[in-house]
Amino acid sequence: MIGLNIRVKNATDNFLYKIFNGIDLSGYIWEIAEDDIMCIKNGEHTQGLFNSNIMNGEEFLSCISIDDYYMIFADIKAYPVGYNYSEIDSYEDYLISDCQIILLCADSTFIDFYSKDMTILEKVYENCINYGLEEVTTFTEENDSRTRMSIL
DSSP: OOEEEEEOOSSOBOHHHHHHTTSOOTTEEEEEEEEEEEEEETTEEEEOSOSOSEEEHHHHHHHHTSSOEEEEEEEEEEEETTOOOOOOOSHHHHHHSSOOEEEEEETTTEEEEEESOHHHHHHHHHHHHHTTOSEEEEEOTTTOOOOSSSOO
16 A cells, blocks of 8 residues: 545545644644645635645644635645655655655545555544545555646
8 A cells, every 4th residue: 555545525624634633743844835725814715724835743733723624736745854855746756755745635525645654544544434534545556546746
């Protein structure tokens, strides 16, 4: 298993929090390449859940913990603190990079989740089941249909 295909409802929720719940996010620097997520900040509707394109684990957790937001597109990558960022276009790029986690959301309901850590993949799978997300399936290198590691 190299990743998960997750299907969520086309609705406002805190799906990112539900997916990452129980995972230690503090050991990573989070790169937000695409943030087409609508939410309410300071009483106003805004586009963009995240305060920055690069953030530490505590900042990332704070952003994903708000009650309701509407994900349209998201491209999120996590690197261990102190490691190098790199351009990741393909699965092969991901494998040789320091990147440990990739979450890609397209069209509000389709999420592809990759992690090099099997414990994280298992926890995310468990979270998806426990929170009653629409659908979650595993995939391997043999049946992964994604050709690019981005949503654009």
